[in-house]
Amino acid sequence: MQIVLIGAGRLATNLAVALHQVGHDIVAVYSRTMQSAQELAQRVGACPTDRIDKLPVRADAFILSVSDNALEDIARQVVKGREEQIFFHTAGSMSIDVLAHARHYGVFYPMQSFSKERLVDFSVIPLFVEGSDDQTLQTALALADSIKAKAYPLSSADRQYLHVAAVFACNFANHCYALSAEVLQRHGIDFRVMLPLIDETARKVHQLTPVEAQTGPAVRNDMNVVTHHLDLLSSTPWLATIYEEFSKDIQRTALTK
Secondary structure, eight states, X not given: OEXXXXXXXXXXXXXXXXXXXXXXXXXXXXXXXXXXXXXXXXXXXXXXXXXXXXXXXXXSXXXXXXXXXXXXXXXXXXHTTOTTSEEEEOOSSSOGGGGTTSSEEEEEEEOSOOOSSSOOOGGGSEEEEEESSHXXXXXXXXXXXXXXXXXXXXXXXXXXXXXXXXIIIIIIHHHHHHHHHHHHHTTTOOGGGGHHHHHHHHHHTTTSOHHHHOOSTTTTTOHHHHHHHHHHTTTSHHHHHHHHHHHHHHHHHHHHO
């Protein structure tokens, strides 16, 4: 397929490279800055631009991979004069209707954390798709299949909850690592000592439910340990509050299983 990519960030980079590697023609890459557009375009043999009016008028798919804040405005500009083309956005939390200025529009959302430096394997990433019509949905499924991704049709309404869940599983979990590192740093302990524990915790939920895999003083109701930990954190009240609220919710969850 001939594909125009709107955006040159982390997700856009991974997606463009993956599509290019399996033979799709990335004909153009747009970014607000020419340098970003050029960096990605060079990797996939595309034409870079920082002007929407210089993008091709026709392609098999226009994929918008920009920030949620910018998506609605950029979508309106890109669709204008190209209303008969097929458009996708890649945002987890945005409705399909942000592209409703077009005749054919949909969602192509790979649920993963991305970086430009470490390219992902799309064959192990769940990819959630939606289409305003069957032609658009089939195009999304074909694109997913071409990069060996497992595609799941999902409505915008349900995808909102998927994205909330992903924030808990990824962003909040990673922030807990940051809090752990903060506690350790105060006492001169290297955060890397936590890595085997983090890795084993992640491996366990491949075989057990998160509730079944839960360990620690809160789930055992060892309140003497919980109280002692809160005393240790008394000089950092925000950490003490987080610790206490997490402990309470772990206990609540344990009672409902």
